[in-house]
Amino acid sequence: MSWARKILRVDLTKGTCTAEPLKMDWAALFLGQRGLATKYFTAEVDPKVDPLSPANKVIYATGPLTGTMASTGGRYSVITKGPLTGAIACSNSGGYFGAELKMAGWDMIILEGRSPKPVFLHIENDHAELLDASAIWGKSTWDTEAWLKKHFQDPQMRVSGIGPAGETGCLYAAVVNDLHRAAGRSGVGTVLGSKNLKAIAVRGTKGVGNVKDPAAFMKATAAAKKVLADNAVTGQGLPKFGTQVLMNVINEIGALPTRNHRDVQFDGAKDISAEAMHAPRKTDGKPNLVTNQACFGCTIACGRISKIDESHFTVVNKPQYWGASGGLEYEAAWALGAANGVNDLEALTYANFRANEDGWDPISFGATVGAVMELYEMGVLKKEQLGIEAPFGSAQALAFFADQVGKGEGFGKEIALGSKRLTAKYGHPELSMTVKGQEFPAYDSRGIQGMGLAYATSNRGACHLRGYTVASEVLGIPVKTDPHVTEGKAGLVKAFQDATAVFDSSGLCLFTSFAWTLQDVAPQLQAACEGDWSLDNLNLVGERIWNLEKEFNLAAGLTKKDDDLPPRLKKEAAKTGPAKGLVNGLDKMLPEYYQLRGWNAEGVPTAETRKRLGTAALE
Amino acid sequence: MRITLKLYATLADYLPPEARGENLVRLEVADGATIDSVVAPYRLPPKLTHLVLVNGLFVPREERGSRALREGDVLAIWPPIAGG
Numbered sequence: 001m002s003w004a005r006k007i008l009r010v011d012l013t014k015g016t017c018t019a020e021p022l023k024m025d026w027a028a029l030f031l032g033q034r035g036l037a038t039k040y041f042t043a044e045v046d047p048k049v050d051p052l053s054p055a056n057k058v059i060y061a062t063g064p065l066t067g068t069m070a071s072t073g074g075r076y077s078v079i080t081k082g083p084l085t086g087a088i089a090c091s092n093s094g095g096y097f098g099a100e101l102k103m104a105g106w107d108m109i110i111l112e113g114r115s116p117k118p119v120f121l122h123i124e125n126d127h128a129e130l131l132d133a134s135a136i137w138g139k140s141t142w143d144t145e146a147w148l149k150k151h152f153q154d155p156q157m158r159v160s161g162i163g164p165a166g167e168t169g170c171l172y173a174a175v176v177n178d179l180h181r182a183a184g185r186s187g188v189g190t191v192l193g194s195k196n197l198k199a200i201a202v203r204g205t206k207g208v209g210n211v212k213d214p215a216a217f218m219k220a221t222a223a224a225k226k227v228l229a230d231n232a233v234t235g236q237g238l239p240k241f242g243t244q245v246l247m248n249v250i251n252e253i254g255a256l257p258t259r260n261h262r263d264v265q266f267d268g269a270k271d272i273s274a275e276a277m278h279a280p281r282k283t284d285g286k287p288n289l290v291t292n293q294a295c296f297g298c299t300i301a302c303g304r305i306s307k308i309d310e311s312h313f314t315v316v317n318k319p320q321y322w323g324a325s326g327g328l329e330y331e332a333a334w335a336l337g338a339a340n341g342v343n344d345l346e347a348l349t350y351a352n353f354r355a356n357e358d359g360w361d362p363i364s365f366g367a368t369v370g371a372v373m374e375l376y377e378m379g380v381l382k383k384e385q386l387g388i389e390a391p392f393g394s395a396q397a398l399a400f401f402a403d404q405v406g407k408g409e410g411f412g413k414e415i416a417l418g419s420k421r422l423t424a425k426y427g428h429p430e431l432s433m434t435v436k437g438q439e440f441p442a443y444d445s446r447g448i449q450g451m452g453l454a455y456a457t458s459n460r461g462a463c464h465l466r467g468y469t470v471a472s473e474v475l476g477i478p479v480k481t482d483p484h485v486t487e488g489k490a491g492l493v494k495a496f497q498d499a500t501a502v503f504d505s506s507g508l509c510l511f512t513s514f515a516w517t518l519q520d521v522a523p524q525l526q527a528a529c530e531g532d533w534s535l536d537n538l539n540l541v542g543e544r545i546w547n548l549e550k551e552f553n554l555a556a557g558l559t560k561k562d563d564d565l566p567p568r569l570k571k572e573a574a575k576t577g578p579a580k581g582l583v584n585g586l587d588k589m590l591p592e593y594y595q596l597r598g599w600n601a602e603g604v605p606t607a608e609t610r611k612r613l614g615t616a617a618l619e
Numbered sequence: 620m621r622i623t624l625k626l627y628a629t630l631a632d633y634l635p636p637e638a639r640g641e642n643l644v645r646l647e648v649a650d651g652a653t654i655d656s657v658v659a660p661y662r663l664p665p666k667l668t669h670l671v672l673v674n675g676l677f678v679p680r681e682e683r684g685s686r687a688l689r690e691g692d693v694l695a696i697w698p699p700i701a702g703g
Contacts, residue, residue, distance in 0.1 A: 232667070232699035237628060243702030245628050248642070252625075252695050253675045275627065275642055330702045468703060475701050476670065480677060514701040578675035 002064040002211050002528040003027055004107045007040075008128055010121060012195050013054060013113030017121075017128040022107050027064075028531045029614065034090050035505035035545040037061035037079040037108060041088070042548055044110075047555035047618055051083040051187075052194040054114035060101065060160070060200065061109075063507025064529045067102030067208040067296075070221045071228055072509035074099040074296025076160075081556070082186040083194075084171045084364065084418055085436045085461040088552045091174075091188045092465070092504055093160075094295035094303075095181030097202065100158035102507075104204025115196035120148070120161070123202040133198040138164060140357045141176040148201045161199025162189040163359025168408035169193070170416035172364035172439075180326025180356040181295065181303075186438060186460050189359050216527035224512075224520050225299050231515035233477070238302040238511065239292050243330035244274035246442075247338075253474060253483065254577020255447030256334065257440065259341045259392045260370035261433050261566075264444045264574045268343025272333050276345055283309050288345055290324045300511060304328060306349050314350035314399045326356050331464070334442035335366025336402075340373055341392035351402040358406025364418055367439035369401055371419040371431050372411075380426050386411045433569075436461035436562050445569055445586075447579035448473050450481075450489035453589040456563045457493065459549040465510060467496040477514055484578070486585040490592035498542035505545060544613045547597075547605055555618035560603045563590060622646055622688055624657060625695040630668075633661045654683040654694060667698040 005022045023040075030036040037059040049055045058080040065073040076098030082089030101109070104125050111121075118137040119130045135151075136144045141163040149157050160177035166189035173189030174182040183189075211217045228234040237245060250256045251269035258266040270276060277289040286307070294301035306327025308315050315321040328336075328349055336348040355362040369390075375381040376390040383389050387410050390397040404412025414422055419432040419439055433440050438461025445452030450469035458466040469492050473483035481488065499518055503510045506521060518538050525533035553562075569584045594601060598609030610616055625643040626634050638644045648657055654671060671678045672695045678686055688694065 232669070233701045237698060237700040238702070241628050241700070245697075245700045246702035248625075248627050248695075249670065249697060249700065252672055252693075270642070275631065279640060464703060470703075471701060474670075475699075476677075477699075477701060480679070511701075511703065 001530045002068055002208060003032065004102060004105050006106055007108040007110060008106050008123070009110045009112070010128070010130065011113050012111060012115040012119070012130070012197060015115070015130050017130065019126070029541070030545060031064065031502065031505040031541055032107065033061045033063035033066070033075065033505045033507060034077045034079065034092070035501060035541065037077060038088065038090065038545060038548050038552070040108070040110065041079050042552045042618055045081065047552050048557065049081055051081045051086065051191060054195070056081050056191055058111040058188065058191050058195065059108055060111070062098050062102045062107055063505055065524065066507030067099040068211060068507070068528060069218070069297065070508060070524050071225045071299040072295065072297060072512050073507050074298065075507050075509055076101065077504065078175050078183040078188040080188055080191045082188070082460065083190045084187040085438050086556060087436050087460055087558055088549050089186035089188055089460050090504070091183030091185050093175065093177055093181050093183040094298070094509060095178030096296045097158040097160045097177035098507070099296040100202050100204045102204065103207050104202050105206050109200065111195060111197060114194065118196045118198055120199045120201060121197065123200065125204060125206060136198055138167065140164065141359050142179055142357050144199050145179060148199065152201065154203060157201050157203050159199055159201050162192050163357060163406055165358050165360040165406040165416070166190055166193030168406070168416065170360050170405060170408065171418050172361040174355070174359050174361050176356055176359050182356065184361045185363065185463065211528040212530055213527045217524065220523040220527045224516060224524055227520055228299050228512065228515050234300045234512065234515040238300050241274040242292065242302050242304045244277060244304065244328060244333055246330045247273035247333060248275065249474065250443060253447055254574060254579045255444040255483070256338050257433070257442065257444040258338045260339065260374045260431065261440070261444065261568055262374070263576065264447055264579060265577050266338040266341070268341070269338060271343040272337040272345050272348055277304070277306065277328065281309055283311055288349060289327060295509070298509065302511060308349050308353070309346050312346040312350070313396070314347055321350065321353055325353050328352050331442050332362040332366070335363045336398060339366045339370040340398055342395050342398050343393070344395035347395035347399055351398055354402040354406065360406050363441055364439040365402070365405055365415065367433055368415050368419040368422060369398060371423050371433070372415060373397070374431055375423070375426055375428060380428065430567050433566055434462055435565065436558065438462045443470055444574070445565065445584040446574040446582045447577065448483045449486050449585055449589070450483070450492050452565055452569065452584035452586050453489055453493045453593055454496070456565055456586055456590065457593060459546070459553055466500060467493045468500070469493055469496055471514065478517065484582060486588040490589050490596050493593060494596050497546050498539060501542040501545040502538050505541070540613070544615060547609065547613050547615045550605065551615055551618045554604060563603055620648060620650055620690040622648055622657065622691070623693045625693065626661070627695065627697045628700055629698050630663060630696055633663055648688070651687045654678060654686055654688065657688065657694060658696065663696070668696055669699040670697040
């Protein structure tokens with residue numbers, strides 16, 4: 001049993017911390033992390049709760065393999081009802097915090113109520129207490145971590161928390177740990193801020209020493225690590241180029257959303273790509289990329305560490321941004337760059353640093369700035385309102401808004417509400433490139449048809465990490481499918497969604513799935529954990545998790561109309577590239593998807609499906 | 620006829636040094652040249668020619684020896700890659 005079998009319940013209203021045993025009968029059905037926390041969350045929280053009220057809860061959850069010697073076994077998730085979407089929110093992060101929490105002896109932390117004043121949670125193994133955060137309230141994630149480590153005189157402490165964005169009501173505030181890893185999407189940091197909880201500082205020295213069969217586990221994890229090392233993607237491509245290697249590919253196939261999805265190809269893609277990050281700059285002869293970096297226990301090491309050119313306009317006379325810090329991943333580079341038509345790699349890196357520092361999601365921010373730039377070019381928004389000229393392609397405007405958004409200053413206060421609310425306020429809701437109120441990531445579903453269905457049906461709003469059919473439709477993993485057809489995509493999306501739910505519930509990184517299937521995960525879980533973790537059962541567990549999230553959303557009031565795409569993607573055909581002339585064919589895929597899921601025509605699980613999965617309608 | 624060959628990620632190392640910055644070379648090739656014949660001089664490891672696109676459209680491995688390129692085609696090749 002690699003679960004610590006213990007959860008920490010923190011009542012922020014009363015200021016109490018209480019240990020509880022983990023419900024192992026639920027662990028047998030939902031595994032851990034995303035799945036098990038969703039079970040706890042849906043059992044305890046009214047789906048109709050106001051996300052920013054004290055009645056909402058936030059669960060920090062590790063998986064059974066978090067903190068073990070399994071490769072990438074350092075993940076944790078933050079689960080709540082999202083303020084951006086009104087749907088279930090679940091954001092996943094790497095770094096070292098998750099493993100530290102597990103090694104302190106905790107599977108989960110359930111945070112409930114609202115503290116009357118700003119506090120932080122300090123955990124040192126079994127000891128947990130809420131302490132006054134008045135000295136760090138208002139500070140950045142970077143300054144908060146530095147203050148906590150100094151305060152406790154413990155450089156090995158791990159910190160996860162919010163920056164100013166989570167305090168000022170930015171609806172896509174992130175939870176940031178280890179300076180530049182983040183549970184970035186859906187506004188999980190906003191909910192933390194609404195509870196007056198600034199951060200969780202944890203030190204765990206117990207290790208994770210309770211794997212069921214240590215010898216079998218060592219053998220299983222060693223075999224799985226060899227698969228990662230021998231695979232060209234996880235052994236070579238990701239360590240050297242990171243996720244950013246996709247920029248030129250997705251542009252070449254004509255699925256790079258550009259200028260708020262007006263276009264599907266970006267002339268400046270090459271300037272903001274992985275290859276560009278490796279190339280020496282003309283200004284100082286140094287590349288943007290300094291090195292790669294691994295999270296806890298990871299044998300892939302896809303993380304990017306970058307330095308900004310000190311003469312760049314974004315950092316002149318700002319030495320605090322001259323050091324090496326978290327660099328651009330593909331999603332951030334797209335959202336801060338192509339989505340706005342900005343091809344200035346240094347400006348994108350600066351905005352990314354600011355996202356980590358102030359604690360906001362660069363995807364939702366960048367996509368919202370894209371909508372602002374379109375409204376500016378239409379003449380709906382003016383320089384006087386915005387504080388700056390903001391045409392597509394303006395690196396100055398991007399950096400200007402990145403400075404404002406976390407602190408809720410100027411027009412940044414409106415950008416902080418996301419594109420759905422902003423475009424509605426200015427009379428053009430059709431320009432919000434969102435599903436369920438959450439902004440799209442970096443794949444245009446006119447050029448990758450399956451992703452349209454994956455976005456529309458994602459339980460946390462538009463997201464690439466709920467069903468990454470790009471792997472198959474573009475990259476040929478595990479098999480190549482045609483990105484321009486709708487046939488077969490319903491089954492592909494369902495398979496990716498269910499398998500992803502298992503990876504996200506195990507403590508492992510989803511990126512292992514570029515080399516591993518659940519057949520590689522099963523022996524590791526089976527050796528570490530009591531119970532049945534056969535491939536068949538894992539597939540069932542994944543489907544059960546997906547359906548439980550869906551039940552929460554239905555009870556929260558979401559309906560079939562929320563499983564939809566913006567009109568632009570269904571009516572305005574791609575203008576260039578291989579997908580020229582195509583719109584997304586969601587209406588051809590959605591009915592089949594509902595049928596494969598065992599849901600009725602309105603997207604509601606049938607009684608038979610509920611019985612098979614052991615789920616039920618929530619109230 | 621003229622075509623453009625683009626090599627990305629680790630495959631850029633197989634381009635002439637002066638072409639690596641742009642990840643491409645513009646080539647004059649014989650009419651009817653196939654993908655395999657165009658890339659042969661670059662000695663790309665077969666296992667690394669994973670994602671082969673002509674004008675952005677994927678060409679399966681079994682067609683690369685017979686598929687004739689046309690004037691103005693853009694041939695772009697990546698090793699196995701992924702991201703997210």
